C-alpha cells in the first residue's frame with residue numbers, strides 16, 4: 001500500500017475540499033468518501049470507466065514494450081529535464097503502468113509520485129510501480145483531484161492534456177513536461193499495418209493551447225531506429241488505441257522509427 005505518499009496532496013473530486021486518509025477510505029469534511037481498492041489504488045472517478053480507457057491487455061503489451069528498453073530514450077530525455085534535487089512531488093497524467101514516473105522518483109529520493117489514469121487496469125499496475133508512487137483513478141477532463149500548487153512536475157507522456165488543470169496544480173516554479181509523437185513516429189509501421197494516423201499539427205496545437213497559461217521553455221525531438229522481433233511489433237501495435245481496431249498480427253521482425261517531441265513548459269502567473 002503506497003497511498004500514504006498522497007497525504008496532503010489530494011482534494012475531493014466533488015467539492016474540492018481537502019481529502020484525507022481515514023482507515024481504508026479517504027474522506028473530505030463534507031462527508032464524501034472514497035474506498036481504497038484491494039489492489040492498492042484510490043478510485044476518485046465519478047462514473048464508470050469510459051470506453052477509451054486502456055484495457056488490461058493493452059497495459060500488458062505496454063508493460064512488455066517498456067521493459068524491453070525500446071522507449072529508454074524517452075526515459076533519458078525526461079530525466080535530463082527534471083532537476084535531481086529539490087523535487088518533492090511529481091504527477092503523471094495518463095500514467096498507464098507508471099513506468100516513467102517510477103523511474104523519475106526512484107532517482108530523486110524522497111520525491112513522491114501521483115500516477116493518475118482513468119483506466120482501472122492502469123491503476124492496478126501503477127499501484128505496484130514504486131513504493132513512493134500513489135495510484136489514482138480519475139478522468140483528467142473532470143479536473144484533477146489534486147490540491148492547488150501542490151506539484152513540482154507534471155508529466156504527460158502520450159496522454160490527454162488538461163492544461164488549465166495542469167497549471168492549477170503546479171507550484172509557480174514548477175514545470176510541465178509533455179511528450180507527444182511526431183508525424184514520423186512509427187510511420188512505416190502505421191502505413192504497413194493500416195494503423196491510426198498522427199495529427200501533423202499536434203505540436204503546433206499543443207503550443208497554442210498552452211500559450212495562455214504556460215511559456216515554452218525548451219523543446220526537442222528525439223529519434224530512435226530499431227529492428228524489433230515480431231512479438232514486440234505486435235505489442236507496439238497493441239499497447240495503444242490501435243488495439244481497439246483489431247489490427248493484423250505481425251509475422252516478421254520490423255525496422256521501426258520512433259520519434260517524439262519533448263516540450264518543457266513553465267507556468268505563467270495570470271493577472272486578473
Ligand SMILES: C[S@@+](CC[C@H](N)C(=O)[O-])C[C@H]1O[C@@H](n2cnc3c(N)ncnc32)[C@H](O)[C@@H]1O
Nearest residue numbers: 053054094095096117118119139140157158159
Ligand atoms: C498511450 S497511454 C500512455 C501511458 C503512459 N504515459 C506511457 O507513456 O507509458 C495513454 C494513457 O492515458 C489514459 N487516459 C486516456 N484518457 C484519459 C483521461 N481522460 N483521463 C486520464 N487518463 C486517461 C489511458 O488509459 C492510458 O493509460
Ligand SMILES: [Zn+2]
Nearest residue numbers: 012015028032
Ligand atoms: Zn467533498
